[in-house]
Amino acid sequence: xxxxxWQALLEEVTLIGGVRGAAVVSAEDxxxxxxxxxxxxxxxxVAALATALVRRAQSLLQVLGDEVPRMVTLAATRGTLVAxxxxxxxxxxxxxEPGAELGRLRLLLGDLAPELG
Amino acid sequence: xxxxxxxxxxxxxxxxxxxxxxxxLLMTASGxxxxxxxxxxxxxxxxxxxxxxxxxxxxxELARLVGNEAGFGAVVHQGRQQGVWLAGFDTPRGRWVxxxxxxxxxxxxxxxxxFERFAAxxxxxxxxxxxxxxxxxxxxxxxxxxxxxxLFGTS
Numbered sequence: 001x002x003x004x005x006w007q008a009l010l011e012e013v014t015l016i017g018g019v020r021g022a023a024v025v026s027a028e029d030x031x032x033x034x035x036x037x038x039x040x041x042x043x044x045x046v047a048a049l050a051t052a053l054v055r056r057a058q059s060l061l062q063v064l065g066d067e068v069p070r071m072v073t074l075a076a077t078r079g080t081l082v083a084x085x086x087x088x089x090x091x092x093x094x095x096x097e098p099g100a101e102l103g104r105l106r107l108l109l110g111d112l113a114p115e116l117g
Numbered sequence: 118x119x120x121x122x123x124x125x126x127x128x129x130x131x132x133x134x135x136x137x138x139x140x141x142l143l144m145t146a147s148g149x150x151x152x153x154x155x156x157x158x159x160x161x162x163x164x165x166x167x168x169x170x171x172x173x174x175x176x177x178e179l180a181r182l183v184g185n186e187a188g189f190g191a192v193v194h195q196g197r198q199q200g201v202w203l204a205g206f207d208t209p210r211g212r213w214v215x216x217x218x219x220x221x222x223x224x225x226x227x228x229x230x231x232f233e234r235f236a237a238x239x240x241x242x243x244x245x246x247x248x249x250x251x252x253x254x255x256x257x258x259x260x261x262x263x264x265x266x267x268l269f270g271t272s
Contacts, residue, residue, distance in 0.1 A: 029195065030226025048226030055222075 001116065003034060009112050010036035013092070016108065018100025020079070024116060027051050027089045041095060050083050050093045071110065084109040086116025119268045120152040128238045129154060136231040137223035139199065142216040146170060146205060150268060151213065159269045169203055169216040191232075193225055202228045206236035208243045 006024055013022035014036050021037025023046065030051035035043040050072075057069045074081040082105060083093045092113045094105055118133070120126045125143065133141050133154050140155035142162065148170035156162045177188045191204035202217040202225065215235070219228050 028224070030224030031229075032226075044226065045230050048224065048230040051224050052227055055224075 005115075006034040007036060009092075009115060010034060012112065013094050013105070013108060014038075016096075016101050016105050018097045019105060020095045020097055021046070022092065022094040023047055024086070025050060025083075025091045025093050027054055027085075027091050033090060037095070046081070046093065046095055050081060050091070053081070054083055054085075054091060071106065073106070082106060082109055084113040086113040088116070090116040092116060118152070118154040121264060121267055122151070124242055124244070125152045125239075128235050128242065131238075132217075132231050132235040135234075136217065136219065136228045138217045138219050138228065140165075140216075140218035142166060142169065144170060144214050144216070146173070146212040146214055153268065155218070159265065162268070165216060170214055173203055173205055173214055191229065195225065200225060200228075202232060204232060204236075206240070208240055210243055210246045213239070 010022045010024070013019060021035065021041040021043055023035040023037065023043045024033040025031070025047040026033050030048040032043050032047045037043045053074060054069065054072050057072045061067065061069055068085075070085050072081075072083045077098070079098060080096045080100065080102060081093065082096070082102070083091045084106075086092055092109050094109060096102060096105060118126065118130060120129065129141060129143065129152050132138065138154070141153065142150065142156070142165055143152040144150050144166045148166045150162055150166045153162050156165070172192060176192050180186075180188045188205075191202060193203070194201040199218055199220045202219065203214070205212050205214045207213075215232055217228050217232060
């Protein structure tokens, strides 16, 4: 996938109402591969913490004998983080404000994530 | 964990806890050790400090050669089982260097995030520079022994 395609894909995510930013993140090193975010969103920090969250979820599911997680959602009082697994250990991560269209966001991320890689 | 100055302990403890670091070393740009976590042998600390400050100095020169006068922010060596994060930051007492060794339980991104917070905290907490005392020959051995005892806990 080319950077231009990544950009188009992320812009599609950020068009959803209430989404403050989206990034393609490498779960191997917790670094941003590509991003599209509003000013003030520290995507590098979000990527690092989202990766830590995804890894904890993977460990938890391993203990429970389940499959690896495909989507991780963290709902907080000031926003929601949604991370969806793509290919090559890449994750599509979006950060949304309270009141964002989360249902639509989840569906779109689920549709787009397989295109990563 | 061993620190030369007590105020370094809490920021370093937080860095190690949050980043999942296996080994952490804080030193001056010239390689003088200020704090360490995870080392058991003094020789390893000395070698790591010398090598770390050397690597950072080398990459700084490399950065200048390619026109990046500000130098590189950090140097990362990523291995199969563990990685090394090496970065310098300015403090009121000169440029200091951090060396973090992390395993598969952590990531480069996580170490970067908490190292930046650590550097900001150190910058805020660092006491003003004190007048450097003249190191006299008769006090040198005693001063050196005291520093080593503090760092490695030997009696």
